[in-house]
Amino acid sequence: MKKVFKNFIVVAFVAAVLQYAWEYWQCGIFYSMDANTQQSSLMLSATFGDVNMTVILYFLLSFVNKDFNWIIKRWESKEYIIMNLYALFLSFYFEVHALYTGRWGYSEAMPFFLNTNIGLIPVIQLIILFPVTFFISKIILIKFGNTSN
Template identity: 45%
Template structure:
């Protein structure tokens, strides 16, 4: 990995970190808060694979957006600026709302009675908080890995 360009190293580390964190998060959250009645094991695993890969691509989209705004792919190795935090918050919340509404509307999944909802909406609070936590945590872990191995 030493011969790869810095941007590619950062993207690969970030994608791998996200894959691990989203896998843990999705399997934990789905078992507690989601209702997927009528699904067989294969159908459930395909849905989980889809959710996890979707989450990873959501994170990569944020990575690319913030790299574009900051005009450099390693922007998060320094202290985050206010604009980075605002973009990350808006992006995470809007994306989480969109995918939850879409999945609920199409019947892709439903919520158990214990799922807390975002006040005034039918959207589960847990998946929104999941993205709000996992995306910056992935960047922080990526930064630590990159600095310990490649800096």
């Protein structure tokens, strides 16, 4: 049970750092909002949501692999397929919902996903950061001795 908790903490921490960095980079460029008040709260809220999505994905992949230590083993194509489908579904869902409810809007700099009004940058964010988060977490976990089941 200690390894599950250790994996969870490492994945959550790495996700928080990477997701916050991405949100900070993209927020001012690709979204239209009040730069002082709305941007800060939106970045923190989005980062918290992104970390939750990453942790849920870790547990989903643990369930699929029947192993909480799947992260330190050699990944198969199913892990990448699940990560990408999960990223596409969630990014589209949250972007559509946020745009529909007026939570945020895009600036003129935002490129769009093929024939939609969905921003390409948040879709790319999850497609890139899910596997990168797990890869960096894998390196940290291996380095600190989490190599057995």
